Amino acid sequence: MTGTEPSTGRLGGMREWKAEAGVFLSVAFVAAGVLGAVQPGTGIPTGVVQLTQFGPAAGVAVLALLRPARTRRRLAGALPGPRGADGSAGREALLLLTAPLIVVLGAGTYALLGGDARLTDPRTLEHPFALVVAAQLVGACGEEIGWRCLLQPLVRSRFGPLTASALVGLVWGLWHVQVLAQAPAYAAGFLAATVAMSVVLGLGLERVRANRLLLAGGFHTLVNLGMLLTMDEESGAVLPMVLFGAACLVAAVPWVLRGPAVSILTPAHGAR
Template identity: 35%
Template sequence: MSRTAVHDISRPLLWRAVLLWIVVWAVCGLAAPIVQDATGLSTDVLALVMLAPALASAVVWLAVRRDLPAPWPPVATRAIVWPTVLALVWIAVFTAGLVAAGFSFGSGIGVAGVPLAVVLVAQAVGALGEEIGWRGTLQHLAESRMSRWVAALLLGAVFGATHVGYWSEGPLFVAGFSLSTALMGLAMVLIARGSFAQRMIPATLIHLGLNLVTADAGGFDDPWLLIAPAAAATAVVLIATRMTNYDPARIPRPASVPTE
């Protein structure tokens, strides 16, 4: 299947979908703290605002699905193994980089009175919710007008900047965090293959891994210290994809999906 056939969408239709996503995402994001307080759910278990990108994506799909680019074609199930491995490699290298930068671990990621397994599942759901919106819907739309590399870096940076809780720390803090999330987003797109759902597996693993590792390290006071570990992890993933000829055209697809 050609790239044009998969990603073709006119500029007006693209902006209509993007603007609808932004509006719904913003409304859900503003409503999330109210629902959080009403339910009494701890943000350490699951910050409901993390589900806003997925809800926005659902509305976009229901409202303008006929105008969206054709879906990413799926690949054979066995072809998802390598992206999953690379996601775990990214987490391992990122963690090693944090250790080299002087981070210490052992703060814990549990919440008093809540089983660790519940926290992990909730955090995975939250990470998936954000990835559905950012590396799923928005990445898919952006790739219709620009290269996937540029789209990944741009959306990764914007994703970091939308963490409004960090703005009280100043613009330099946000800039450092946004640069690290841009590198994270690039790694996700570098290894992403297959359908929407298949791409969510490695993306969610990387996102969840970063969240858990930084939480266990007790958070971070200087986001610029995250940049070198994120850059090293992304570089390792890039080298691995190049050394193994990680070419989408060579990845086996299900027999029902035509290829060119």
């Protein structure tokens, strides 16, 4: 423990962990709903960025106001800083390469099955592609500062990296509440995708000491842009979403088999 926040023991630590997670998730869900409701009045097109993506960032901001020292500790490594000589550079490259792999697997399978998978010319989009890319990265970072930079370390303090990553991915998927109104197979494919991508991100960032936000946001952006240009999974069509989920699961397998240097079932030591 640091600063003015004394250690409260194991039971107190459990209460603190649950309280932090509860505050963050409550704000993330409510803020996303409010931001989604006000977006039409802002004139910001959803085809460029969805304001709901900043719900997790709002959760981080509120938690930072309530527990600044603990929140700073959770966010350690999110921003650029000194890099350790632990081979993380190779892991970072593999992490970012996994994003286009997911797109190729999903879109390629969809095309083989006769789906409408074709490369869209970025110049034909409704808005300038450079604007879409920049806005997508900002929006993705608005999510990832909450999911991978705060909630992942928080849950990781109680569970191993694999379990923590899967739990964060499940919450991440359920946070997209509108998906649950779709067909069951569509929702299942989406949840499979968020859990699998969260596992990739959680294991890929397990020992990365700097730039975690940009790496997670970059992965998120590459997947979003790839699917935007190759598939129509957001139309509500079941097959492309199911194949997208399956592609994410396949891409996660090497990360699980390879695993981090520490046990994938062991919680982080000394974290509260």
